[in-house]
Amino acid sequence: MFQGAERATLRSVADPDEPPSGIEFYDRPEVFTAYAALRERAGNANDALEAPIVEELVGDVRGLRVLDLGCGDARYGRAMLERGASRYVGIEGSARMAEAARTTLYETNGEVIELDLGNQDFGTGEFDLVVSRLALHYVPDLAAVLAAASRSLGPGGRLVYSVEHPVITSCSRGRTGPKHLDWIVDDYFETGAREIAWLGATVRLYHRTVEDHVGALQGAGFSLQQLRESRPRREHIPEPTEYQRRSRIPLFLILAGRKG
DSSP, rough: OTTTOOOOOOOOOOSSSSOOOHHHHHHHHHHHHHHHHHHTTOOOOOOIIIIIHHHHHOOOTTOOOEEEEETTTTTHHHHHHHOOOEEEEEOOHHHHHHHHHHHHHSSSSSSEEEEGGOOOOOSSSEEEEEEEEEEGHHHOOOHHHHHHHHHEEEEEEEEEEEOOOOHHHOOOGGGGGGOOOOOOOOTTTEEEEEEETTTTTTEEEEEEOOHHHHHHHTTTEEEEEEEEOOOOTTTOOHHHHHHHHTTTTTOEEEEEEEEE
8 A cells, every 4th residue: 555655854945945845844843843832732623623524424433443534643643543443544744744653652552654745646445434624725736636545445435524614724914923813715716736835834724615615525435424514602702702713714624524
C-alpha cells in the first residue's frame, strides 16, 4: 500500500512571495507552536463546534479499520483506538505534525505515514472508515483525493470529513480583528487558491463551494448521508456571549458519505 511514499522533511517555501502549502505552513516552528497552544485553549472552535459533529457522524468505531487523512498530532486516532478501532493509519504530510503523531500513538498499534495527500494512493479495500478533519481544504485536487479514499474502502465503507466552511474561505477580507467582528462573503463562486491569514502567518488553501464538495463526494462514488454546518450547541458553549458570537456564521462544513 501507499506506493511512492517518502519520508517528509522540513521544507522551506521555494518562492518567498508564494504563500506556503499546508505542509510547509505547519512545518514552521512558530506556526506549529501556535497551533498546539490553540488546540489546548479551553472552548476552542475545533472542540466546541467541529468535534461533536464529527463524533456523532463517525459513531461506533469498534472493530473498524480507520484511515485518517491529514491526521495532525493523531490525538483523534488514539481516541478511536481506545474506543475499540482495530486498526488506525494516519497520513500526515508535515514532518513536525507526523512526529507529534508518533508520540501520541506511542505504545498503541496505530501507524503514522508521512505522505502528501496529493500522493493519492491509500491502498485498495483496506479500510472501513476514512476520516479527515480540517485538512482537505489544503489539497488542490479534492476530487482525486476523495477518489483515492473511495478505493481504500471496502464495500459499504464510510467517509466523514470536515473543512473550513466555504463562506469563510471565500474571502480573506472577513478575517479582521481578534474576534472577527465583521464577516465578508465575496467571490463565492470564484473557486481556487486563496491566501489566508492564520496563526500569525499566511497559508494557501483552496476555496470550494458547498455544491463543489457534494459533487466531489458523489463523483468519487459516495452517497451523501449527511451535510452539517457546525451549528453551535449550548451544552458545548454555555457562555451566552460566546454562544451568540458562534451563532453568526458557520465555521465548518462536515460531510458524511457511504461508498456505493
